[in-house]
Amino acid sequence: MITRLFPRTTRFSPSGEQAKRRFSPLTWAARIALLLCIAMPASVAPAADAPVQVTLDASKPGAVIDRNIFGQFAEHLGSGIYGGIWVGRDSTIPNTRGIRNDVVAALKALKVPNVRWPGGCFADQYNWRRGIGPERKPAVGEPNTFGTDEFMDFAQQIGTDAYISVNLGSGTAQEAAEWLEYMTAPPDDALGAERAKNGHPAPYKVAILGLGNESWDCGGAMSADFYVNEMKRFSHFVNNYNSAQRMKRVAVGPSGTAPTYTDAVMAAWKGRSYSWGIEGLSLHFYATGGWPPHLPSAGFDEKDYAALLKDAIGMDDMIKTQSAIMDKYDPEKKVALVVDEWGAWLAPTPGSNASSLTQQNSQRDAVLAALSINVFARHADRVRMANIAQMINVLQAMILTDKGKMVLTPTYHVFHMYVPFQDATFVPLTFDAGTYTTNGITLPRVDVIAARDKAGKIWIAVTNIDPKSPATFGVSLAGVKAKRASGQTLSAPKVDSVNTFDAPNIVAPKALAAKVASGKLTITVAPASVTVLGLE
Numbered sequence: 001m002i003t004r005l006f007p008r009t010t011r012f013s014p015s016g017e018q019a020k021r022r023f024s025p026l027t028w029a030a031r032i033a034l035l036l037c038i039a040m041p042a043s044v045a046p047a048a049d050a051p052v053q054v055t056l057d058a059s060k061p062g063a064v065i066d067r068n069i070f071g072q073f074a075e076h077l078g079s080g081i082y083g084g085i086w087v088g089r090d091s092t093i094p095n096t097r098g099i100r101n102d103v104v105a106a107l108k109a110l111k112v113p114n115v116r117w118p119g120g121c122f123a124d125q126y127n128w129r130r131g132i133g134p135e136r137k138p139a140v141g142e143p144n145t146f147g148t149d150e151f152m153d154f155a156q157q158i159g160t161d162a163y164i165s166v167n168l169g170s171g172t173a174q175e176a177a178e179w180l181e182y183m184t185a186p187p188d189d190a191l192g193a194e195r196a197k198n199g200h201p202a203p204y205k206v207a208i209l210g211l212g213n214e215s216w217d218c219g220g221a222m223s224a225d226f227y228v229n230e231m232k233r234f235s236h237f238v239n240n241y242n243s244a245q246r247m248k249r250v251a252v253g254p255s256g257t258a259p260t261y262t263d264a265v266m267a268a269w270k271g272r273s274y275s276w277g278i279e280g281l282s283l284h285f286y287a288t289g290g291w292p293p294h295l296p297s298a299g300f301d302e303k304d305y306a307a308l309l310k311d312a313i314g315m316d317d318m319i320k321t322q323s324a325i326m327d328k329y330d331p332e333k334k335v336a337l338v339v340d341e342w343g344a345w346l347a348p349t350p351g352s353n354a355s356s357l358t359q360q361n362s363q364r365d366a367v368l369a370a371l372s373i374n375v376f377a378r379h380a381d382r383v384r385m386a387n388i389a390q391m392i393n394v395l396q397a398m399i400l401t402d403k404g405k406m407v408l409t410p411t412y413h414v415f416h417m418y419v420p421f422q423d424a425t426f427v428p429l430t431f432d433a434g435t436y437t438t439n440g441i442t443l444p445r446v447d448v449i450a451a452r453d454k455a456g457k458i459w460i461a462v463t464n465i466d467p468k469s470p471a472t473f474g475v476s477l478a479g480v481k482a483k484r485a486s487g488q489t490l491s492a493p494k495v496d497s498v499n500t501f502d503a504p505n506i507v508a509p510k511a512l513a514a515k516v517a518s519g520k521l522t523i524t525v526a527p528a529s530v531t532v533l534g535l536e
Contacts, residue, residue: 051472052446054431058458058479062426063380065451066336067113069373070415070422071163071387073341074151075120076142077394078356084392084401085154086146093404098146099154102406103392106399107158110415111422114208116163116340116387117151121218123210124169128179133198148183149195152204163250163340163387165210166238168230169220173237180206184242192241205245208385210340211235214284216255224264227252232268235276250280250338250385257318259325266329279334280385283322284341287312287368297346297359298498303439305364305467305495305528308344310441312368315342316375323382336384339376343389343396343411344368357394361409361499363492363507363528365396369414370463370530373421374449380426388415400501407499410507413490417509417532420459424451427458429475436466446471458482458535460521467495467528475521480535482521486513487533491526 074080087093087100094101118126130137131147138144155162164183166176178191183204185192192203211234213219215227222230231251240247251269254262262281269278289295289307296304323337344365345357352358369388376383388411392399398412427450434445447463458480464471488509497506512531514523525531 050434051474052431052434052448054429054448054473054475056427056429056450056458056460056475056477056480058427058452058477060428061452062428065377065380065421065424065426066384067111067422068385069339069376069380069383070110070112070418071114071116071340071385072107072112072160072391072398073116073120073387073389074118074391075394076118076122076126076146077120077390078353078358079401080390080392080394081146082143083403084394084399086150088145096157097153098150099157100401100406103399103401104154104157106406106408106412107160107391110398110412111419112158112160113422114161114163114385114387115155115158115391116165116208116210119165120213120341123165123213124167124171124219126167127171128167128175128182132182132194148179149198149200152183152200161207162205163208163210164206165213166234168212168215168234169218173233176234176238180209180238180240184240184245186241189241203242203244205242206240206247207245208280209238209240209247209249210282211238211249211278212252213282214255215252216261219252224260227261228264228268231265231278232276235278248279249277250282250340251278253281253283253337254322257321259321262322262325266326266335269335270329280336280338281322281326283318283337283339285315285318285339286341286343286345286389287314288345293345293347295346297344297349297365298362298496300362300364300496302467302495303441306436306438306441306443308346308364309368309371309443309465312344313371313375313443315339315372316378319375319379319383323379326382333382337379337382339383339386341389342372342386345389345395359395361397361400361411362496363410363490364495366410366414366490366492366507366530367463367465367495367528369396369411370418370461371447371465373414373418374447374461374463377421377426377449377451402501405501407501407504409499410490410492413507413509414530417488417490417530418461420453420457420532420534421449421451421461424453424459426451446473448473448475459487459532460485460535461530461532462523462525463531464525464527464529470524470526472522472524475523477516477519477521477535482516482535484513484515484536485521485523485533486511486536487531488512489525489529489531491529495528
């Protein structure tokens with residue numbers, strides 16, 4: 001979690017007057033033209049009157065969209081862990097070894113590739129030893145009843161890889177090394193034997209290791225050079241002892257657009273010796289519409305809708321900026337750019353504890369999620385992992401819980417609809433995104449991506465950003481034999497519609513099918529909607 005907003009390459013400035021549509025009486029000539037279906041020039045044309053022509057060429061595949069860009073993030077913050085995942089073995093809420101059954105079932109459906117834990121800023125003050133064994137040692141505000149063994153049990157229950165962020169801020173390399181030894185060593189090792197004594201003889205698999213978190217701020221306020229020296233020590237001494245799992249290491253990356261950390265880490269990587277290495281560089285990006293987070297997560301207007309999405313699509317420029325720096329040292333793109341915190345950071349839900357970062361999740365969040373995933377897909381050659389913040393009850397969550405109740409958010413539904421894009425091959429396409437303008441804010445009107453899954457099936461995701469007008473897409477399918485398309489579309493009565501415990505299906509996907517005629521797929525989608533279709 002970040003504690004302040006970094007500079008952005010894309011800023012929303014709330015200037016300009018509210019856009020107004022003006023209608024003048026039609027002349028007889030205009031009426032005749034309309035009757036004859038002749039298109040007349042207009043200063044403001046409804047989006048539905050301008051079909052989006054999309055050209056797809058499946059003969060020119062791009063990079064593989066790594067399934068890890070659909071990763072999740074679970075931090076010891078608010079009720080993200082306690083109440084969200086962990087209810088305890090004695091809870092009346094249905095659970096398996098203290099972990100909520102309803103949450104596990106929902107996450108399994110997403111095919112979650114990895115979960116980052118225990119933080120975030122929390123990771124740089126976490127003492128793993130307080131969270132193992134039969135007698136836990138509570139810290140201030142942290143009971144430690146959900147520790148290493150519970151997290152690994154959770155990861156195994158939902159079928160995901162573990163992304164462990166070690167304490168590089170206040171901890172030592174030896175403490176981190178012993179934590180990895182506890183998790184991955186065989187049971188004849190002293191720490192492996194301790195794990196076995198705690199009920200887990202088989203070594204755990206740690207797929208990803210985070211070497212600190214935001215070390216330029218909450219992770220220790222370190223200079224780039226100081227961090228690099230610390231990171232190299234941790235990379236060398238914190239080892240994985242489970243040969244069944246290759247472990248990738250992720251270094252701390254930039255503070256906003258500043259090049260300092262990226263330059264320092266990548267220069268060190270280029271000149272590295274055999275004794276250390278990294279496979280990823282972290283980047284954090286939150287859409288806020290302006291710092292501090294102040295936009296409401298429900299009950300907002302069209303200006304706030306556009307302001308947040310304008311901020312969100314700034315992710316593309318951020319990735320381009322940092323990728324260009326990485327390319328200087330790593331033109332073969334061996335080191336992945338890992339966007340391991342991203343999403344909407346909004347004003348806390350009224351009446352909630354502000355420090356818990358609880359917020360509602362609306363159709364606007366669904367559109368934001370789709371646009372962000374599309375950005376990652378377009379940069380799939382460099383962006384090979386991402387983790388939305390956060391998984392349950394915190395920030396742009398997949399799931400909200402309240403005691404025994406659970407509800408799936410619009411963001412959850414987008415992740416579920418996009419499952420076919422996991423490890424699919426990006427298929428380039430061309431289209432004119434057009435523009436949507438309101439209150440002096442201009443955005444693309446639409447967005448589209450396509451990919452081919454491992455079975456050879458083509459998937460297309462279309463997003464209509466315009467909250468007032470439907471959008472029609474005509475997709476030319478060069479080199480694709482298809483007769484029809486089917487999938488799901490996600491829309492809502494209003495852009496600020498949310499799912500609640502009493503009304504959990506206000507925003508829910510609906511089936512959608514369309515025919516392919518003469519090599520072209522034509523579909524019309526609702527305003528502010530996300531649609532995913534597979535060609536058949």
